[in-house]
Amino acid sequence: MxxxxxxxxxxxxxxxxxxxxxxxxxxxxxxxxxxxxxxxxxxxxxxxxxxxxxxxxxxxxxxxxxxxxxxxxxxxxxxxxxxxxxxxxxxxxxxxxxxxxxxxxxxxxxxxxxxxxxxxxxxxxxxxxxxxxxxxxxxxxxxxxxxxxxxxxxxxxxxxAGITTFSPLNHWQAAGKNIAVVGLGGLGHMAVKIGHAMGAKVTVLSQTLSKKEDGLLFGADGYYATSDPKTFETLSNSFDLIINTVSAILDYDSYLSLLKLDGTLVNVGAPAEAAPLHISSLIGGRRSFAGSAIxxxxxxxxxxxxxxxxxxxxxxxxxxxxxxxxxxxxxxxxxxxxxxxxxxxxx
Missing domain, CATH: 3.90.180.10 (Medium-chain alcohol dehydrogenases, catalytic domain)
Known part of the structure; x- marks a missing residue:
């Protein structure tokens, strides 16, 4: 020993x-x-x-x-x-x-x-x-x-942080797709860097624009504040894949509305509370609400x-x-x- x-x-x-x-x-x-x-x-x-x-x-x-x-x-x-x-x-x-x-x-x-x-x-x-x-x-x-x-x-x-974001990007084949990353923290900034290197078009969805300069430097093509209601109107039906890195309850219906037909919202953050969402948010666009571990x-x-x-x-x-x-x-x-x-x- x-x-x-x-x-x-x-x-x-x-x-x-x-x-x-x-x-x-x-x-x-x-x-x-x-x-x-x-x-x-x-x-x-x-x-x-x-x-x-x-x-x-x-x-x-x-x-x-x-x-x-x-x-x-x-x-x-x-x-x-x-x-x-x-x-x-x-x-x-x-x-x-x-x-x-x-x-x-x-x-x-x-x-x-x-x-x-x-x-x-x-x-x-x-x-x-x-x-x-x-x-x-x-x-x-x-x-x-x-x-x-x-x-x-x-x-x-x-x-x-690296493998937790690489794994869903790899599994859902992010290369060449239009993807979004929710949150620009320890996980989020890795998702941006890895997604960009895979050849995806990456948009960051953050509560504010305070880290916009960093996000663009890491390889993001766009950066939007989710505190602005216009963001969800502007980006409606935009993404093939969303990687949610936030460990807090969100308005999942709003985020699901950002997905294209057959798009997937993958959660890697793990809030302790049960997740509220309407099944109609999935049915309407044949969307998927998923999770991924390491x-x-x-x-x-x-x-x-x-x-x-x-x-x-x-x-x-x-x-x-x-x-x-x-x-x-x-x-x-x-x-x-x-x-x-x-x-x-x-x-």
Whole structure:
């Protein structure tokens, strides 16, 4: 076993504290990763504060992990010491169900679904702890390789924000289509960059025009304020695909009206409340109201390779571990452009 440094929450409301956690001894297919950087996702905040159900404390969040391979198990074949690697939102799955066999481990139908990087129970019966730490042990099958031209600190958010937006853009074949991105935050700005690189015509739908300059710089072709009712009149029946990155309830009927015939509104943000909409908003234009999680391991590697090929990286603000609480508050107030990343040498 390895004794490593971490920052943990000890209750839903307490500040993060320095602590020691243990990582398991290497199994045959495991690798030990020295974490260099860990991104802060809004999901971390929801989980730490118990907003998605009860969790066990102390809790070490973090599922946007970038680092270096330090040790390998005796049967590891995919990675060697010194490789630049990443770990995302899951660290295991049943491996046997139809979805796992198809490389869609995020939709694992095993008895417990996939194993989350933190706040979950792994096959060893241990409570998983995430990336706000100095090291992690993960099976090589749930590790991805980071292209050499992507700095590790900018690679970290790709492991959640990147794949969460790449996956629906890839699945619904955004290339050559007219698409919209709702919200220009950590997820939204990646959807714009990736959609643009795929060859889509991208429009940003944001509450205000305060980030318009950024949106256009990231590759958006248009930018509209949803607080202006004229926006929904102007853009009626315009889009083949809408990626909604906002984790709050919206007037979904209004957004569905922006879709063309057979268009799809895909939600990657996850508000806790039930979503109100009228079925007639779907029937009228044979429209679809859909959701999408992260991607599988194969698709996550494809996303990283795509970002490396097109020189796509997130916009980040690098912080020390002492600033986690401040970063959480700023995320909640939309005061980040566009992703906080923890430098783990400060843990």
């Amino acid at each position: 390895y004794n490593v440094k971490a920052r943990a929450a000890f209750s839903p409301t307490a500040n993060f504290k320095k602590t020691d956690i243990t990582r398991r001894a290497l199994d045959k297919k495991d690798i030990l990763i020295e974490i260099k950087y860990a991104g802060i996702c809004h999901s971390d905040i929801h989980t730490v504060r118990g907003e998605w159900g009860e969790v066990q404390y102390p809790l070490v969040p973090g599922h946007e992990i970038a680092g270096i391979v330090k040790e390998t198990g005796e049967e590891v074949t995919k990675y060697t010491i010194g490789d630049r690697v990443g770990v995302g939102c899951m660290v295991d799955s049943c491996g046997q169900c139809e979805h796992c066999q198809q490389g869609e481990e995020q939709y694992c139908e095993g008895p417990h679904g996939h194993t989350g990087t933190y706040a979950d129970i792994d096959k060893y019966g241990e409570y998983t702890q995430g990336g706000y730490s100095t090291h992690i042990v993960v099976s090589e099958d749930f590790v991805v390789r980071i292209p050499d031209n992507i700095p590790l600190e900018k690679a970290a958010p790709l492991l959640c 991607g599988g391991i194969k698709e996550t590697q494809e996303m990283l390779d795509f970002c490396g090929e097109h020189n796509i990286t997130p916009e980040i603000e690098l912080i020390s571990a002492d600033k986690i609480e401040e970063a959480y508050e700023r995320v909640l107030h939309s005061d980040v452009r566009y992703r906080f990343v923890i430098d783990t040498k400060t843990i």
